Amino acid sequence: MPKVINSQDPEFKTKSMLLFWSKGYNSVSPEELASKLEVSVSTIYNKFGKNHLFVDALQHYVSSEGDPTMESLRNASDGRDALKRIFYPLVDVLKDGTLPSSCFMINTVVELKTQMSEVNGIYDYYFSLLDRSFKEVLERMHRLGEIESLGRIPEYVQFLQSMAFGLSTLHKIKSKQELYAHVDEQLSLLI
Amino acid sequence: MRYKEFNSNRVLRTCLKLFWSQGFNATGLNQIVKNTGVNRFSLYAEFENKEGLLYQTIQFYLEHGAYPKLACLEEGKTDALMDYLNSFFEPNTFQQEGCFLIFIGTEMDASNHNINTQLKAYLNVLHAHFQNWAKPLMLEKESILINQLTSFYCSYMTYGLILPKVKREDYLQKCLNTILLNTRNYA
Numbered sequence: 425m426p427k428v429i430n431s432q433d434p435e436f437k438t439k440s441m442l443l444f445w446s447k448g449y450n451s452v453s454p455e456e457l458a459s460k461l462e463v464s465v466s467t468i469y470n471k472f473g474k475n476h477l478f479v480d481a482l483q484h485y486v487s488s489e490g491d492p493t494m495e496s497l498r499n500a501s502d503g504r505d506a507l508k509r510i511f512y513p514l515v516d517v518l519k520d521g522t523l524p525s526s527c528f529m530i531n532t533v534v535e536l537k538t539q540m541s542e543v544n545g546i547y548d549y550y551f552s553l554l555d556r557s558f559k560e561v562l563e564r565m566h567r568l569g570e571i572e573s574l575g576r577i578p579e580y581v582q583f584l585q586s587m588a589f590g591l592s593t594l595h596k597i598k599s600k601q602e603l604y605a606h607v608d609e610q611l612s613l614l615i
Numbered sequence: 616m617r618y619k620e621f622n623s624n625r626v627l628r629t630c631l632k633l634f635w636s637q638g639f640n641a642t643g644l645n646q647i648v649k650n651t652g653v654n655r656f657s658l659y660a661e662f663e664n665k666e667g668l669l670y671q672t673i674q675f676y677l678e679h680g681a682y683p684k685l686a687c688l689e690e691g692k693t694d695a696l697m698d699y700l701n702s703f704f705e706p707n708t709f710q711q712e713g714c715f716l717i718f719i720g721t722e723m724d725a726s727n728h729n730i731n732t733q734l735k736a737y738l739n740v741l742h743a744h745f746q747n748w749a750k751p752l753m754l755e756k757e758s759i760l761i762n763q764l765t766s767f768y769c770s771y772m773t774y775g776l777i778l779p780k781v782k783r784e785d786y787l788q789k790c791l792n793t794i795l796l797n798t799r800n801y802a
Contacts, residue, residue, distance in 0.1 A: 448722060450641035521725065530773055534721040535638060537712075537776045547777055582789040589770030593717055596725050597735040606766065609759055613797040 431472055431480060436461065441481040441488075446524035448535045449478050479542045485528045486550050494557040503565030504611055511587065511611070515603040518595035526592045551585070558584045562614070571614050580614050621653045623661060627675035628708075630668055635711045638722050639669055666729070669719070673733050676715045680707070681737070685744050691751030693795065696764075700771055700787060704780075714772040721773065738765055752799075760798040767794060 430436065443452060443460045454474060458465040461477075468474065493510060500506035517523050525531060529550055538544055558581045565571045571580070587610050595603060629651045633642045644665055648655050662668040684702050689695035704712045711718075716737045723730045745764045749757055767790055775783045 447640065448638060450638045518725075526721065526725070531721055533777050534713075534718055534773050544777075576793075579789040579793050582786050583793040586767055586770035586774065586786075586790050589774045590766035592773065593720055593734070593769035594766060596720060596731050597738065606762065609762065610766070613759075613763070613793060613801070615797055615800065 431477065434484075437480055437484040438488075440477050441484045441528070442524050444478055444481045445485065445528040445531070448531060449474075449540075450535065475540065475542065479540075479546070482528065482532060482543060482546050486546060486553075490529070490550055490553060494553055497557050498560050500561070501564075503561060503568050503570045504614070506561055506564075507584070507611055508607070511591070511607045512604060514588065514591060515595065515600060515607065518591060519600045519603070526595070527588065530589060530592045554585055554588075555581050565614065583610075583613070621651070621657060623671075624675065626651045626653055626658070626661075627668075627672050628679075630672045631676055631680075631709055631715065632711075634669065634672060635709060635715055635718060639665075639719060640722065670729060670733070673716065673719065676709075677737065680709060681714065681716065682740075685740075688744055688748050690748055693791065696748060697787060697791065700768070701784070703772060704775065704783065713776050714768075717769055717772040738769075741765055741768060754798060756798055756801045759801060760794065763794045763798065767791070 439461055440457070443457065452474070454465055454468045457474060457477065458468045461468075463471075468477075497506055497510055500509070518526060529547075532543065533547070536543055538547075559577060562571065562577045562580050562584075563574075566574055566577070571577075587607070591603065591607075594606065598606070630642075630647060633646060633650060642665075644655060644658070647658065647665075647668070651658075658668065662671055684699060687695060687702065688699045703714055709715075716734055720730060720734045725731075742761055742765050745761045746757070749760055749764075752760075754760055770790075771787060774786070778786060
């Protein structure tokens with residue numbers, strides 16, 4: 425009996441996510457996709473399509489990596505330390521090489537920009553999720569007396585957003601200790 | 616002496632367009648041959664291999680794209696700093712936005728020593744220019760400001776790629792405000 429392939433199967437999605445995460449969109453050929461996903465090349469062309477598989481993979485990244493991280497940030501009871509618990513592990517995974525590559529989302533932003541319309545919707549969701557979660561933690565910091573001005577929160581949301589993007593380049597040229605110090609310095613700028 | 620029948624800069628300009636629009640790994644040597652009109656033997660003789668072409672392309676980009684922009688970084692002026700950062704998003708002959716070094720640094724594996732060395736050297740040059748820019752501000756914690764500007768540069772050249780102009784400039788304004796104002800008040 426032929427194997428029935430369901431592209432919504434979590435294991436299938438994880439395999440496809442890991443491949444696109446490590447190599448990006450453009451340099452993955454249909455042949456390589458077929459081999460990694462254990463399907464025929466014609467299945468890739470006729471049933472799924474590379475674009476569609478990529479969008480599913482990125483979506484899977486958001487729900488398996490982004491959503492839980494941001495949820496833990498929103499559910500925390502502390503402020504600046506909760507942010508450290510997000511950024512320090514980010515430094516760790518970037519430096520330890522335990523991920524297929526740097527942040528899948530940032531790699532996609534740089535590689536595809538806004539060229540693929542289906543991906544733009546995922547950007548919107550992901551970056552507004554980050555905005556919303558950062559805003560919540562900053563408001564908590566204000567209540568805890570860690571930052572003074574409520575009025576500057578929209579500015580700080582953007583600044584926190586920029587931290588992750590900065591790290592995705594800086595980790596290639598700085599040591600772990602330098603990066604921890606860098607994160608500390610950045611978080612201490614929120615006053 | 617063997618007569619060189621092609622112009623290296625013209626080859627590098629074409630490579631820059633190809634690498635920057637579709638990435639290094641997705642660009643095949645056949646495509647480079649087709650687009651430059653130079654056969655692979657001549658390319659190998661001049662640049663050794665595809666990696667060699669990339670390293671020379673980076674140098675070409677620095678000389679013709681990135682370094683000339685530094686001229687507008689007039690000391691101490693916030694507007695000049697903003698103009699400098701925004702200049703990477705203005706229409707240019709390479710038909711791309713952002714910074715090629717950051718683009719290629721993002722694509723290539725973190726363990727690629729040659730790319731990391733080039734990236735580090737470039738960010739050191741930027742660091743020195745930001746230091747010069749910040750001198751008139753006479754900050755006690757100047758090093759913090761310089762580190763933050765370098766880090767923000769990396770983020771603007773990536774996140775900036777997907778933001779529409781108005782949002783991008785708002786992002787720039789807000790982040791610079793945090794960096795410039797808060798390093799001044801840094802205790």
